[in-house]
Amino acid sequence: MSDIPGSLRGAANIPEQEDLPVRSARRHARCLNGHDLEQAGVNGGYHHDLRTSTWTCNLCRELHLPRARWLVIEHGQPTPAEQAAERARVWPVLLVARRPEARAGIGRLELRVRDAAIADVDLQLCGVDHRGVVRRIRVDVAYLRRGFGTVMLDAAMARGPGYHWSTVELDPSPQARAFWATQAPIEQLHLGEPHYCSHMREANGDWF
Ligand SMILES: [Zn+2]
Ligand SMILES: [Zn+2]
Incomplete structure (x- = not known):
């Protein structure tokens, strides 16, 4: 040649x-x-x-x-946190899942680009009651307005297809309201009032 x-x-x-x-x-x-x-x-x-x-x-x-x-x-196939370091050597963009410490407790999905966490979502899931609660979506300021928050919401909801989904009380800032007003979740999502099951309440230390 x-x-x-x-x-x-x-x-x-x-x-x-x-x-x-x-x-x-x-x-x-x-x-x-x-x-x-x-x-x-x-x-x-x-x-x-x-x-x-x-x-x-x-x-x-x-x-x-x-x-x-x-x-x-690829929002539906997160890498377990224990394998993230190894996979990040090959894949510059990686969705990482951190398990909750207690059943139905708060877990986290993290999007890493070149080994820096640039967006994450905290969520609670219950496989017994088929419920999911989206707690908080964070995007690094340098990466705002590029769709990362929406990807994180899709990633969260992909953890429980067909689940009953809700969010915690929403941030009242205009930026947060604008975010939620542009979302088209893949399934019904009740905004602003978490529909916890008893397992989630127990994991949150709330027995009432
Ligand atoms: Zn076009
Ligand atoms: Zn439950």
């Missing part, structure tokens, strides 16, 4: 844009600019630096719109 042309060699060294929006791997009917994806068409790709799949809305790309491409976060 002849030598690789210089221009191609140069291109391979240009790091890919990393501040892309993110979405969970669940089916999305519309792109981030609101196009029906069946009409607009989508193209699958791969972000080699982050070793993560991407989707691009074809219509957005033709129109040169921002947010045409997004990273696909």
Whole structure:
């Protein structure tokens, strides 16, 4: 084989844009600019630096719109915390699950990018009563407005398909209200009032 042309060699060294929006791997009917994806068409790709799949809305790309491409976060298969360090050597983007200390207690899902936790969600789950409570979603300020909070909500709810889902009392700030007002959870989610089961109440130290 002849030598690789210089221009191609140069291109391979240009790091890919990393501040892309993110979405969970669940089916999305519309792109981030609101196009029906069946009409607009989508193209699958791969972000080699982050070793993560991407989707691009074809219509957005033709129109040169921002947010045409997004990273696909595998929200349904978290890595147990004990295996996270090892897997992070291979996978720059990793969803990590931290088990609760007590049954039906507070567990955590953490999204790590290059071994830094940039978003997490605290949740309580009960497999006996098929209930889930989303307690708190946090996104690092440097990563806001890119869809990480929504991915964390999808990741939380993927832990209990068909469960009865609710949240704790919501943060009254306009930013938090705007977050919840844009969510379209995959199943019904009761906002602002946790529907704890007796196991969760016991784990929370509340027997009343
Ligand atoms: Zn589009
Ligand atoms: Zn329970």
